[in-house]
Amino acid sequence: xxxxxxxxFEARYQELRARSLRTxxxxxxxxxxxxxxxxxxxxxxxxxxxxxxxxxxxYILKTLPVLxxxxxxxxxxxxxxxxxxxLMLLWETVLIAYTATLLGTLGALALCFHASQxxxxxRASYWIARRSLEVARTIPDLVYALVFVFAFGxxxxxxxLAIAIHSMGGNGKLFAEAVENIDMKPVDGLRAAGANWVxxxxxxxxxxxxPNFTSFTLWRFEINVRTASIIGFVGAGGIxxxxxxxxxxxxxxxxSALILILVTTVVIIDIACEKLRHKLIGKEGxx
Amino acid sequence: MNTRSVGLDPGAIxxxxxxxxxxxxxxxxxRLMLWLVTGGVGAFTAYCLVLFEVSPLRLWxxxxxxxxxxxxxxxxxxxxxGWDYAYAMLQTVAMAFLGTxxxxxxxxxxxxxxxxxxxxxxxxxxxxxxxxxxxxxxxxMIWALxxVRAVGxxxxxxxLAIIISDTGxxxKLYSEAIENADKRPVEGVRAxxxxxxxxxxxxxxxxxxPIMLSNAxxxxxxxTRSATILGIVGAGGIxxxxxxxxxxxxxxxxxxxxLMILATVYAIDWASRRVRSRLIGTTESTPxxx
Numbered sequence: 001x002x003x004x005x006x007x008x009f010e011a012r013y014q015e016l017r018a019r020s021l022r023t024x025x026x027x028x029x030x031x032x033x034x035x036x037x038x039x040x041x042x043x044x045x046x047x048x049x050x051x052x053x054x055x056x057x058x059y060i061l062k063t064l065p066v067l068x069x070x071x072x073x074x075x076x077x078x079x080x081x082x083x084x085x086x087l088m089l090l091w092e093t094v095l096i097a098y099t100a101t102l103l104g105t106l107g108a109l110a111l112c113f114h115a116s117q118x119x120x121x122x123r124a125s126y127w128i129a130r131r132s133l134e135v136a137r138t139i140p141d142l143v144y145a146l147v148f149v150f151a152f153g154x155x156x157x158x159x160x161l162a163i164a165i166h167s168m169g170g171n172g173k174l175f176a177e178a179v180e181n182i183d184m185k186p187v188d189g190l191r192a193a194g195a196n197w198v199x200x201x202x203x204x205x206x207x208x209x210x211p212n213f214t215s216f217t218l219w220r221f222e223i224n225v226r227t228a229s230i231i232g233f234v235g236a237g238g239i240x241x242x243x244x245x246x247x248x249x250x251x252x253x254x255x256s257a258l259i260l261i262l263v264t265t266v267v268i269i270d271i272a273c274e275k276l277r278h279k280l281i282g283k284e285g286x287x
Numbered sequence: 288m289n290t291r292s293v294g295l296d297p298g299a300i301x302x303x304x305x306x307x308x309x310x311x312x313x314x315x316x317x318r319l320m321l322w323l324v325t326g327g328v329g330a331f332t333a334y335c336l337v338l339f340e341v342s343p344l345r346l347w348x349x350x351x352x353x354x355x356x357x358x359x360x361x362x363x364x365x366x367x368x369g370w371d372y373a374y375a376m377l378q379t380v381a382m383a384f385l386g387t388x389x390x391x392x393x394x395x396x397x398x399x400x401x402x403x404x405x406x407x408x409x410x411x412x413x414x415x416x417x418x419x420x421x422x423x424x425x426x427x428m429i430w431a432l433x434x435v436r437a438v439g440x441x442x443x444x445x446x447l448a449i450i451i452s453d454t455g456x457x458x459k460l461y462s463e464a465i466e467n468a469d470k471r472p473v474e475g476v477r478a479x480x481x482x483x484x485x486x487x488x489x490x491x492x493x494x495x496x497p498i499m500l501s502n503a504x505x506x507x508x509x510x511t512r513s514a515t516i517l518g519i520v521g522a523g524g525i526x527x528x529x530x531x532x533x534x535x536x537x538x539x540x541x542x543x544x545x546l547m548i549l550a551t552v553y554a555i556d557w558a559s560r561r562v563r564s565r566l567i568g569t570t571e572s573t574p575x576x577x
Contacts, residue, residue, distance in 0.1 A: 035388060038381035041374075042442045042523070052438035052447070059437040092338075099335045102328075138552050139545060142428075142516045142526075146533045147541075151356060152349035156339045230428040233520060234530070237339075247432045255433070263424040 063256040080257050086242065090265060092156060093238035096231070097224035100160045104167025104224075105217050108133075111168070112175035113201055119179060119187075121197065133176070137169025141227055145236040156237030163227055167220050178212040179205060214280055218273045225269050229262055360542035368540070372528060376547055379524035380555065382442050382517070383510035386449025391503040393454045398461025399487070404473075405465060415458075422455025427513055431522040442523025445514060453506050464498040465491060500566055504559050511555045515548050 039045065065079040080086075111129045113119050120126035144162035152158045186204035195203065232240020239262065246254040304311050312318070365372055399405055400415040430451050434444035473490035481489065518526025525544060532541040 034384065038385040041378050041381040042385050042446055044385055044443060044446055048438075048443055052443065056434070056437045056447075059433070095335045095338065099332065099339070102332060135549070138512070138549055140512060140516045140548075142519055143529060143533075143545065146519075146530060147353070147356065148349070150533065150536070151352040152345065157341055157345065157349070160339065160341075226426050230426045233428060233432070243429060244432065247429075247436055250436070259425055259429070263421055266424045267420060 062252040065253045065256065079253055082242075082254065082257070086239065086258065086261055089239040089242055090261060093228045093232075093240075094225060094265070094269075096156050096159050096163065096238050097221060097228040100163035100228070101167055101217065101221045101224050103160070103164035104220070105171055105213075107164065107168035108171035108175050109213075111172045112179055113205070115172060115176040116179040118182070118184060119201070119205065129172075130176075133169045133172040135169070136165050137173060139166075141166040142231065142234060145231050145234050149235050154235040159228060159231040159236030159238060162231065162236060163224050166227075167224060170223075171216055171220055174216045175209070175213060178209045178216075182208045211280065215277050218277050222266075222270050222273050225266060229266075356538055359536075359538040362539065363543035363546055364539045365543050366540055368528075372525065372544055372547060375518070375525040375528055376551055378442055379514045379518075379526075380511060380551065382445045382449060382524055383507060383514040386446045386514075387453065387503060387507040387510050389446075390450045390453035391457055391499070391506070393450065394457035394461055395499075397454060397458035398465060401458060401462035402465040404468070404470065405487070405491070419455045419458050422451055423459065425452070427452040428516070428520060431517045432520045435521050440521040445517040445522035445524060448517060448522060449510055449514065453510065457502060457506060460502045461495070461499055464495045464502070468494040497566070501563055504563050508556055508559050512552055515552075 065075065067075045067079075111133055114121060114125045115129035115133055117126070120129075141162045144165055145158055148158035148161050152161065182205060186208070187200055190200045190204045228238045228240075229243070230240045232238045232242070233244050235241065239258070243255075243258055245251070246258060313321075397415060397419065401412055401419060403412065406412050427448050430448035431445055434447045438444055438447065468491050472494065473486055476486045476490040514524050514526075515529070516526045518524040518528070519530040521527060525548065529541060529544045529548075532538075532544060
């Protein structure tokens with residue numbers, strides 16, 4: 001190789017490097033600008049954070065109960081004085097999540113086959129199914145809850161319906177994606193044998209997607225337990241109402257007790273669902 | 288294959304049933320099991336519905352009211368608060384952006400501390416993992432409510448809530464990505480005499496950075512959605528106006544805000560897909576989170 005070739009190669013290399021550096025700097029600048037703008041619009045500055053941090057620290061300290069070795073049981077009993085009531089509310093919360101998951105999954109089952117490209121029965125029904133699932137999952141569940149509390153009154157019914165609609169949207173999308181990934185040969189076989197649309201889905205599609213559907217549904221249940229625990233903020237049932245009161249009225253020790261109960265429940269349900277999932281579909285098939 | 292013996296005449300079908308009953312229906316035990324499970328789920332659901340006092344009459348009356356509300360939602364109008372809504376929407380996105388950026392940085396050391404292949408000491412790992420669980424186990428709205436009490440009403444409480452809950456989520460995702468990393472580059476760097484920091488920088492980071500970025504973008508999308516409701520408890524953003532308009536039954540304005548949220552969420556999803564495909568070359572989001 002001649003020296004001139006090496007030199008021109010080197011020059012070209014340096015030019016490309018400089019150009020990539022310029023682009024990187026430009027994007028970094030854009031990112032920094034966006035960050036600054038966000039901080040300004042979000043009223044976020046370090047002085048405020050620095051002032052806030054000690055207050056948060058103080059707040060957390062206040063929520064912690066006074067526990068002494070000499071009177072441990074007495075102190076614990078005082079800390080968890082509301083336990084019977086809280087456990088009832090917790091049970092209600094889990095049931096809200098269960099009912100909502102069930103209803104939402106049924107809705108998703110009804111819509112997902114219409115919303116999958118390979119099985120849709122027509123352009124109109126495909127479009128309608130897709131859009132309604134999109135709207136159902138994009139509007140936050142708490143917004144549904146606010147409207148339903150107005151329509152159905154304060155109580156768990158509003159919460160159930162709100163979470164159910166949101167689950168329908170979320171699960172419907174996942175279900176439709178699973179349906180779009182199936183092997184179409186069994187479908188063709190059944191169609192050739194003269195099966196109608198419902199029979200085709202029952203015998204060719206469902207056996208293929210059922211493990212996925214089950215996994216998604218269990219996982220949705222985990223999410224819904226969390227949502228059900230806050231849906232009470234707007235009066236839609238569950239333990240959220242109690243939480244809201246405790247935080248608003250500054251019942252400090254209740255807050256830590258409720259958080260402890262809630263986190264324990266969520267972790268237990270997560271682990272149980274994970275175990276169930278593995279049992280149902282085997283470790284390898286986990287979607 | 289002998290096709291004559293299994294023709295369509297009833298005798299042949301009966302013979303086939305005798306030879307292989309499993310081909311015609313599931314065993315009795317399996318069918319019983321199915322009926323039991325179905326019955327159990329049905330009975331339990333019925334119990335729930337009774338407990339929650341769900342009756343056809345209540346549903347009917349509620350639906351009636353709901354249809355009425357939907358009728359009042361059209362046409363969606365902003366009245367004269369259009370600019371307020373637009374600014375609040377912008378604030379929502381800003382909260383999500385700032386919260387995600389800070390959380391994705393804070394999650395890096397936490398994620399490393401939870402990764403088995405980088406931190407062999409199980410006590411350290413255990414402590415960090417359980418604290419992650421607490422961060423993630425408490426819902427963002429609860430954090431928001433607590434921060435509103437601690438630092439006052441406004442977007443700062445919302446941003447802090449996003450930071451806290453997503454640091455936990457991202458740390459978990461990061462640590463999983465780190466644990467799944469190929470260990471050969473790590474061994475290579477170690478063999479060349481690299482120290483712990485250099486091992487992470489040259490052995491692990493190039494492998495996990497695309498995954499981390501993809502996760503962070505995904506969390507940003509998810510935060511844009513959840514930040515829209517933080518305002519319901521006074522933690523900044525559009526949620527404050529939405530909750531207020533619904534509670535005061537100004538349905539036309541409420542539906543305007545909902546449409547604004549929909550448009551923003553779609554726009555952010557689209558933009559995030561573009562960025563992801565530019566940075567990582569794939570448009571797929573993490574399925575494990577949606």
